[in-house]
Amino acid sequence: MTYIPFVKENVSNQFVVAIDFGEKIFNVFVKENEVYSGRITIPNTLFQISEKRAKVLKDDYKDAFSLETGIFTKKEIENAQLLLQADEIYVDWTNGNQITKSYQNLFEKLIEFNFNIHSLEDELENIVFVISLPFISDQNKYNEILLFHIKTLREHGVKYVSFLDHLSTAFYSQQEKIGIEQVKHPSGIVINISDQTSIGILIDKPIYEGFKQIDLGLKNIVEYSQAILRDFNIKGLKPSTLEEWLIESGTCDNTAISKKVSLRGRRIDIKPVLNTPSLLFSYEEVTGKKLPVNSISEGLKVILDQSEKKIRKKIDQILYNIIIVGPGALFKGIEQKFKETLSEMFPDKQIRPMIGNNPLNAVINGLKLYAKHETSINCYNILVEQLDDDTKKKLINENKQIFFDIKTELNLIKKDKILINYGIDGLISTLTQINSLIKSLPTHIRSEGTEPLRNEVRSWGKDFEKHLDLIYKNLEKNPSGLHDANELLKKYTMQIQTLPVSLHASFNQILSHFNEKIHNNLNKYQTNDEVDALKKFEKSFSVLSKKSDIIHIDDLEKDSGIGNLLPKITVFLSDIPSYGFLDDRIVKFREDILLKAGQFLNILRDDSFRALESDDNHHAKEILLQAIYYCDFLIKGYKYLDQDDIANRFVNEREMFNNDLKDL
Numbered sequence: 001m002t003y004i005p006f007v008k009e010n011v012s013n014q015f016v017v018a019i020d021f022g023e024k025i026f027n028v029f030v031k032e033n034e035v036y037s038g039r040i041t042i043p044n045t046l047f048q049i050s051e052k053r054a055k056v057l058k059d060d061y062k063d064a065f066s067l068e069t070g071i072f073t074k075k076e077i078e079n080a081q082l083l084l085q086a087d088e089i090y091v092d093w094t095n096g097n098q099i100t101k102s103y104q105n106l107f108e109k110l111i112e113f114n115f116n117i118h119s120l121e122d123e124l125e126n127i128v129f130v131i132s133l134p135f136i137s138d139q140n141k142y143n144e145i146l147l148f149h150i151k152t153l154r155e156h157g158v159k160y161v162s163f164l165d166h167l168s169t170a171f172y173s174q175q176e177k178i179g180i181e182q183v184k185h186p187s188g189i190v191i192n193i194s195d196q197t198s199i200g201i202l203i204d205k206p207i208y209e210g211f212k213q214i215d216l217g218l219k220n221i222v223e224y225s226q227a228i229l230r231d232f233n234i235k236g237l238k239p240s241t242l243e244e245w246l247i248e249s250g251t252c253d254n255t256a257i258s259k260k261v262s263l264r265g266r267r268i269d270i271k272p273v274l275n276t277p278s279l280l281f282s283y284e285e286v287t288g289k290k291l292p293v294n295s296i297s298e299g300l301k302v303i304l305d306q307s308e309k310k311i312r313k314k315i316d317q318i319l320y321n322i323i324i325v326g327p328g329a330l331f332k333g334i335e336q337k338f339k340e341t342l343s344e345m346f347p348d349k350q351i352r353p354m355i356g357n358n359p360l361n362a363v364i365n366g367l368k369l370y371a372k373h374e375t376s377i378n379c380y381n382i383l384v385e386q387l388d389d390d391t392k393k394k395l396i397n398e399n400k401q402i403f404f405d406i407k408t409e410l411n412l413i414k415k416d417k418i419l420i421n422y423g424i425d426g427l428i429s430t431l432t433q434i435n436s437l438i439k440s441l442p443t444h445i446r447s448e449g450t451e452p453l454r455n456e457v458r459s460w461g462k463d464f465e466k467h468l469d470l471i472y473k474n475l476e477k478n479p480s481g482l483h484d485a486n487e488l489l490k491k492y493t494m495q496i497q498t499l500p501v502s503l504h505a506s507f508n509q510i511l512s513h514f515n516e517k518i519h520n521n522l523n524k525y526q527t528n529d530e531v532d533a534l535k536k537f538e539k540s541f542s543v544l545s546k547k548s549d550i551i552h553i554d555d556l557e558k559d560s561g562i563g564n565l566l567p568k569i570t571v572f573l574s575d576i577p578s579y580g581f582l583d584d585r586i587v588k589f590r591e592d593i594l595l596k597a598g599q600f601l602n603i604l605r606d607d608s609f610r611a612l613e614s615d616d617n618h619h620a621k622e623i624l625l626q627a628i629y630y631c632d633f634l635i636k637g638y639k640y641l642d643q644d645d646i647a648n649r650f651v652n653e654r655e656m657f658n659n660d661l662k663d664l
Contacts, residue, residue: 047086073105169366188321193328253333297341329359549588
């Protein structure tokens with residue numbers, strides 16, 4: 001069994017950062033005293049450059065540039081100007097590396113909402129982070145996932161963290177319906193109908209054998225609805241449009257009324273689509289296909305049977321508190337359908353299914369109520385490893401002398417100003433000495449005893465920051481030195497990470513800023529040759545742009561003598577906001593030019609509809625890619641002309657084309 005080796009403490013709820021770590025989005029709010037921030041919603045996505053993708057680009061551009069493969073945050077990928085080369089992915093919340101990157105992405109995005117965790121260093125010891133995660137039936141695996149989260153939060157300097165799960169927080173959100181005491185000590189069932197359906201039994205907390213995720217939910221309903229529309233020769237409709245129709249008017253009992261909508265210039269009655277939620281209770285009967293579990297009620301019966309020994313004494317209470325949440329909770333007739341099907345399975349029990357209050361936001365609302373009503377939150381102190389009493393007693397006598405030795409060593413290092421005199425290599429050497437001293441300490445002292453050292457380390461960090469500023473000023477004068485600095489930085493960063501969290505956390509923000517400066521310059525000027533190429537480009541562009549507002553890339557290549565400009569054109573144009581790149585031409589943003597581009601986009605839109613309706617997927621893909629390319633040009637152009645309303649229209653168009661492309 002994976003063990004979480006940290007002590008638990010009861011901490012006041014005066015300052016809480018609540019995070020719903022969803023599979024597709026983060027929902028965050030901050031509570032300080034009794035003041036709540038508004039809900040902040042951030043996509044829980046990262047960007048990936050796979051080895052296969054990097055190889056394709058390398059072949060396409062004939063080694064004109066190289067790509068680093070891996071997983072990146074949006075800020076990292078934008079700084080590297082590789083947004084178009086990377087694939088956006090949803091975070092795998094069970095993957096340790098992606099969890100680490102996901103928190104980095106979250107904290108980077110929160111800065112845009114004026115919440116910077118790294119600026120709260122002095123307050124982090126008083127902040128409780130309450131994290132709500134999806135639940136799984138494997139307790140050992142679940143604890144491993146919690147340890148990934150703890151490791152990452154420690155690296156950001158967090159001290160107190162409390163973990164909840166989506167089942168418990170969804171149940172907690174229903175206190176108006178079933179009472180505050182019931183939600184604090186739950187006995188019931190949560191059914192969350194989203195793309196898939198999650199069913200969990202709670203007795204004070206979720207029980208592992210009483211949880212099941214069923215591959216039957218909104219995704220199946222949308223796919224079956226698309227099949228129905230294909231009979232009307234309607235293809236390429238966005239899943240989000242279908243979801244809106246279904247959530248507004250979908251029924252589980254085949255009682256939908258006729259409803260006509262306009263699609264591709266035709267009026268279509270979507271009544272058959274609105275009746276598709278009935279497949280949640282009879283998938284095989286409705287579709288003619290078979291799944292491992294063909295009814296949500298059937299899935300619930302399975303987990304009730306396999307949990308029989310644990311739930312026997314509370315089965316009446318459990319069946320009386322069935323909470324339905326998620327988008328599927330809004331289907332008409334769903335309460336009655338659950339009551340009918342479950343009453344047949346348990347004829348001697350009183351069945352009470354309930355649609356949860358605000359079912360689309362049950363988890364985040366439960367988190368907010370938890371932070372409000374739990375005046376003392378039981379948290380892990382993730383800076384303190386839990387040891388048995390005998391080990392603690394054994395270490396007490398060593399504590400004082402060891403601290404004296406470490407503090408003396410730090411003072412000597414600072415006094416001799418090793419930081420300033422030895423440069424980056426000297427800094428690495430110094431950190432190695434400190435690291436070996438700290439590693440020689442027993443675990444108890446390393447985790448609990450670093451507190452007296454923090455002021456020393458912070459003061460030392462200020463000298464370090466000044467030192468890096470001097471290095472950067474020298475590098476600006478000599479861009480070729482950026483490569484050497486980048487290599488040293490990699491080596492240095494690895495050395496920093498070997499220090500205990502409470503020591504190296506003080507350096508992380510300084511390193512991050514320096515690293516960002518280096519990478520920004522590396523991506524713009526990979527070599528001195530690229531600096532020269534940029535100068536040649538600027539000189540030729542200055543001459544040719546005086547003659548015409550439209551410059552063909554062939555003319556620019558010939559005049560500048562640079563050669564193949566295509567791989568570099570985005571970087572070179574980044575400092576010229578009044579121009580965009582379209583169809584091998586550098587084009588000045590003028591209203592008449594943008595109008596013509598918009599007219600051509602209309603043609604592409606019509607062509608894409610025809611290709612989709614005729615099942616010419618290859619041709620449709622080519623058209624959609626070109627349409628997205630034109631949308632990007634138009635968005636940039638209208639934003640430059642301060643016509644944001646028109647730009648936003650093309651943002652919506654681009655989303656539509658992207659969705660059609662995904663459907664292919």
